[in-house]
Amino acid sequence: xxxxxxxxxxxxxxNVRLARALECTNPDLDETFVEFYKETCEQISRMLGTExxxxxxxxxxILGLEAACASLTEPGDPVLVLDNGLYGKGFADFVSLYGGRxxxxxxxxxxPIDPQRLEAFLREQGHNYKYATLVHCDTPSGIxxxxxxxxxxxxxYGILTVVDAVSSMFGEEVQVDGSQIDLLxxxxxxxxxAPPGLAFVTISEDARRAMESRKTKVSSFYxxxxxxxxxxxxxxxxxxxxxxxxxxxxxxxxNIQGDPGVLPRHAQMGQACIQAIRSSGLKLYLESGxxxxxxxxxxxxxxxxxxxxxxxxxxxxxxxxxxxxxxxxRVLRIGHMGANANExxxxxxxxxxxxxxxxxxxxxxxxxxxxxxxxxxxxxNG
Ligand SMILES: *Cc1c(COP(=O)(O)O)cnc(C)c1O
Numbered sequence: 001x002x003x004x005x006x007x008x009x010x011x012x013x014x015n016v017r018l019a020r021a022l023e024c025t026n027p028d029l030d031e032t033f034v035e036f037y038k039e040t041c042e043q044i045s046r047m048l049g050t051e052x053x054x055x056x057x058x059x060x061x062i063l064g065l066e067a068a069c070a071s072l073t074e075p076g077d078p079v080l081v082l083d084n085g086l087y088g089k090g091f092a093d094f095v096s097l098y099g100g101r102x103x104x105x106x107x108x109x110x111x112p113i114d115p116q117r118l119e120a121f122l123r124e125q126g127h128n129y130k131y132a133t134l135v136h137c138d139t140p141s142g143i144x145x146x147x148x149x150x151x152x153x154x155x156x157y158g159i160l161t162v163v164d165a166v167s168s169m170f171g172e173e174v175q176v177d178g179s180q181i182d183l184l185x186x187x188x189x190x191x192x193x194a195p196p197g198l199a200f201v202t203i204s205e206d207a208r209r210a211m212e213s214r215k216t217k218v219s220s221f222y223x224x225x226x227x228x229x230x231x232x233x234x235x236x237x238x239x240x241x242x243x244x245x246x247x248x249x250x251x252x253x254x255n256i257q258g259d260p261g262v263l264p265r266h267a268q269m270g271q272a273c274i275q276a277i278r279s280s281g282l283k284l285y286l287e288s289g290x291x292x293x294x295x296x297x298x299x300x301x302x303x304x305x306x307x308x309x310x311x312x313x314x315x316x317x318x319x320x321x322x323x324x325x326x327x328x329x330r331v332l333r334i335g336h337m338g339a340n341a342n343e344x345x346x347x348x349x350x351x352x353x354x355x356x357x358x359x360x361x362x363x364x365x366x367x368x369x370x371x372x373x374x375x376x377x378x379x380x381n382g
Contacts, residue, residue: 002318002319003317003345003348003349004319004335004340005318005320005334005336005340005345005349006319006320006333006335007139007142007167007321007333007334008139008167008190008335009189009195009196010191010337010340011340011345012195012252013251013339015251015255016193016195016252017248018251019250019251020195020244020245020247021244022244022247024244025243027237027241028236028241033243034231034232034237036246037056037237038232040056040246040250041053041056042054044056044186044200044202045176048174048175048186049175049176049177050175050176050181050184050202052177052202052203052204053202053203054201055225056241057198057199057201058198058242059197059199059222060197060198060199061186061187061190061196061199062199063199063223064164064166064187064201065087065090065164065185066097066220067199067201067222067223067224067225068183068225069100069162070097070098070218070219070220071218071224071226072130072131072162072210072211073094073098073099073130074099074130075098075099075100076101077099077130078101078103078129078130079101079130079131080103080105080129080132080133081105082118082134082135082150083106084107084108084109084138084145085138085143086138086324087140089104089106091133091164092104095133098218098219098220100130105118110285110286110287110288111143111286111287111289112143112145113145113150115146115149115150118153118154119153122153122154127159129159130210131159131160132154132159132160132162133161133163133164134147134162134164135163135164136164136167136168136172137172137291137293139293139294139333140296140333141286141296141323141327142285142290142293142294142296142333143286144289145289148179151163151180151181155180155182160182161183162182163183163185164185165185165186166185166190167190167293168291169184169186169191169192170191170192170256170262170338171262171263171266171337171338171341172266172291172293173263176202176204182203182204182210183202183203184201185200185201186200187200188245188249190337191338191341192249192338193252193339193340194248194249195248197242198246201225211225212226221238262341266341267292268376269292269346270291270295271292271375272346272372272376272379273295273334273346273372275371275375276371276372279365280364280368281364281365282297282298282364284296284297284298285297292336292337293335293341294333295333295334296331296332296333297331300362301362302360303360304329305330306322308357309321309332311359311360312353315352315355316355316356318348318349318352320333320335321333321335334349343376346372346376347373350367350368350369350372350373351367351369353368354367354368354369
């Protein structure tokens with residue numbers, strides 16, 4: 001087994017794996033499971049700072065994004081798709097698939113979306129959109145968008161928001177009510193550190209009204225969020241819930257909730273990592289807007305992404321990640337989110353990168369491991 005230092009799926013702690021091995025009841029017929037499901041949903045809502053209802057969906061993170069778009073979009077609806085990364089742009093496909101008219105707002109992918117420029121765009125070019133989609137941390141580049149400012153801004157123009165926070169939640173602060181987010185999408189396999197398999201979505205009153213006042217049917221069963229309407233009262237799920245996945249998710253959420261140091265640790269580690277990359281002379285992909293959950297750096301001259309990833313696996317037993325789309329082969333990604341965000345594993349990763357670059361004939365200006373460690377010490381001492 002490789003040590004996973006990828007930006008999802010991430011390491012899964014033993015107590016989460018064991019929770020998935022618990023004996024199973026019939027989740028369709030046993031009312032204790034309905035309670036367990038609802039409590040887990042309520043726990044997610046609390047942890048994301050919202051009174052809104054959360055639904056856990058039986059499908060990988062992508063299902064949440066598709067379900068949000070499927071449930072809101074009616075044929076012809078104009079939708080603003082904020083794009084400064086691959087997942088950002090990808091929302092346009094879900095919008096068109098369900099008959100909407102996506103309008104891309106594409107900006108530079110090395111910096112976060114600028115709220116002032118977005119506001120100028122809405123004022124000058126119009127703001128007749130049913131909803132807007134945006135990504136908190138766009139994982140292939142590691143860019144972090146300021147949802148705390150962007151979502152209330154969109155809302156002030158009467159635009160609902162769909163936010164993909166799959167790779168940011170619980171590594172970066174996400175306050176759904178404070179940021180007035182209508183549909184927030186999460187997944188199990190990033191900073192939550194449960195295996196892949198589950199998506200969840202928080203649903204605001206405004207989003208619910210928009211779904212209820214549709215004139216046309218949602219062209220999907222599985223991706224229609226309203227199939228859960230009244231499930232608790234009826235003790236009846238729209239499809240059989242993946243009970244072991246949900247047991248695992250609950251244990252992973254408990255791990256996060258029981259650890260008040262989660263967000264500060266992600267911040268220290270993210271900062272220490274980007275500083276170390278900078279000092280070493282390697283080039284960070286982003287100019288600003290670094291997420292504390294993932295660091296993305298460019299493949300230096302004289303070697304390849306493939307060579308680095310292979311040596312990291314074969315010599316050091318550590319799995320890092322390349323990227324995809326236009327970034328494929330150009331950058332490498334270290335995922336320091338969730339259970340990966342521990343100092344020992346990060347030091348080991350940095351030391352392994354030192355060795356790998358040396359072996360591949362790339363000379364660094366300092367040791368990544370030494371620089372990372374001293375940055376961590378400094379961060380801890382305030
Ligand atoms: C991982 C991830 C998802 C979930 O999708 P997969 O690519 O299927 O893992 C959605 N959005 C973002 C930003 C992600 O990082």
